[in-house]
Amino acid sequence: MKRHWIIIATVVVLASVGAGVGWHLGVDRLDTVRGVVGSEKALFFADQRVKDAFASHGLRVETDSRGSREMATTVPLDRYDFAFPGSEQAARRVEQARASTGTFTPFWSPLSVATFTPIADLLATQGVVHRAPEGYWVLDLGKYLDLAKRDVRWDQLKGNVAYPARRDVLVTTTHPGDSNSAGVYAWLALQQLGGGAAALDEVVELFTDQGGLERSTEEPFEKYLAQGLNYTPLVLVYEAQYVDAAQAGNLPGNATLLYLAPTTPSGHTVVAFDEAGDEVGRLLTTDPALLRLAAEHGFRTPDEASVAAVLARVPAGGAALPAKLTDIVPAPAPEVVDSLLTTLDQRLRP
Template identity: 65%
Template sequence: MRRPWIFVIAIVILAALGAGIGYHFGLPGRPDTVHGVVGSEKAAFFADPRVQDTFARHGLRVEVDARGSGEMSTTVPLGRYDFAFPGSGHAAERVRQVRPAVGSYAPFASPLAVATFTPIVDLLAAQGVVRRAAEGHRVLDLTRFLDLARRDVRWDQLPGNVVYPARRDILLTTTHPSDSGSAASYAWLAARQLGDHESVDDQVVRLFADQGGLERSTEDPFQKYLTQSLDFAPLVLAYEAQYVEATRSGLLPRNGTLLYLSPTVRTVHTLVAFTDPGDKVGRLLNTDAGLVRLAAEHGFRTADESVSAAVLAGLSAGGAALPGRISDVVDPPPPATIESLLTTLDVRLRP
């Protein structure tokens, strides 16, 4: 009569042993923890429970710290991480020079843009600084904008300005170019538009020095744009993906809208893997259909343009849908060119 109970006890013991073996040897059900450092604009993507669940189905638990892309090759202790995921190919190359990589992946991109407000757009359009692109979206003409900055034109000097008559120079609010990939790209675009002459470095330095204190991460000024609106700044350099994320989350401030730079640069967010688990994260971001779709939902332009175009078409700025393609995009500079510029800026801007 006791024999059935013997079988029950045996089954319980075997189940407990199986759980213990799985716990100690990392069998399915206990994901491997992978640590990464990512550009702050990607923090919301990695925090998305759907993204976490997708990685878990592949046996990974991905934990990330958010930092400025430029910081990753200077002040971030890369030895703590399985991968780094800065916001540009140039920043990724600087990371690879600090710590050898086992793999590199470019799963998505995001163009530089300007987070602003409809009344500011209308004001600048009246000055000929903002115009419509052929695709329908509005762009900030970088040549004309930089001319205002070069001449130290203030907001209160613009004719008919009743929306923001502040005694402040007309500048983009940015991060520090040595710490942040977005500001580094803007610095290069500005230098490119200003031309090749002796005063270019001085003029580019002033675009940053005249702002006052500079944040290190692109997410910091963008969050202030969302929460403080015009009380913070009228023009904030950002990634298109940040605007998409804020719009889809219902966080965009009243009259908030987006301008694209003309010309702009397509910043390719590049993952640098230091370990095999980090390499697996990069491969999944490139190949897993669910992760590709979720990256598009968070505003990033994926290698499959149809996936991100479907998301962008459902959002608008300035009375037009966000463009599936942007025509006025320039190629990134050679590494030596931007390194030389960043070295000059760092010397001139650091206290």
């Protein structure tokens, strides 16, 4: 009888070990795909639900974060199966650095300015900020640039008790040579100022007057979250970063978001270098679970209803974030942006 139980116990142990080995082998059967992504998408790819969605298709996706424009200059692209910068223009530069097997644009996110309700109220008294009919905040780019051109300081704004600092009224950005968000911002400012040499000088000052510039949008936004007004009152971000932080409960007190007017769409674009990268781009574009999760992380996908439901839950100065934006200008041609940013890089990194 004792021998009978020993045999049963042995069978159970072997079955357990076999099951463990089988599970281990199942995990190992996932194909690892490596990508370099814009820092604003780091939290999306770190989400376990996103990892599980890729795993259901047999993929383990591992990513490193870099500035979108940095990808085409200092990143060793031969280490990766795909790159995922923040715009079609940055994607074109990546393709010039390494031949692609295809591109995909699964979602987009507008440029915005993360700030605080008392700052929005203050700038509203200056006519720089106003509420759209739907209630969300809008930053009038032309009027803001007029303040910047005149070197107006925060402590010179009448009635300012929110942030009476002896600092110029400037949006904190990244370096336009490294980061797509700053590059698009520079192009929008140049168009608003009328183009030409004098306008270019003013755009340069928007960056030089800030002092040191970070290399990716994640860095200033993380400081905004951690330090609030002790860091800076206005930070250029992607809408998705703000939404993602709101969903995680990480926004500082009185946080709100301003939408640039005008703005331009920034389509986050996968540049695939091989079949594995192609599969990632295809899944991001077509898989319902991944599209739903992208919306939850604040990116705008073709599923407008899902996007609107997410935006409606985000606190932003007493109004829901807009499901649709109206003051949008067409995205610039890649060669136009490249020419501008080459010039800015020469001026900002002599």
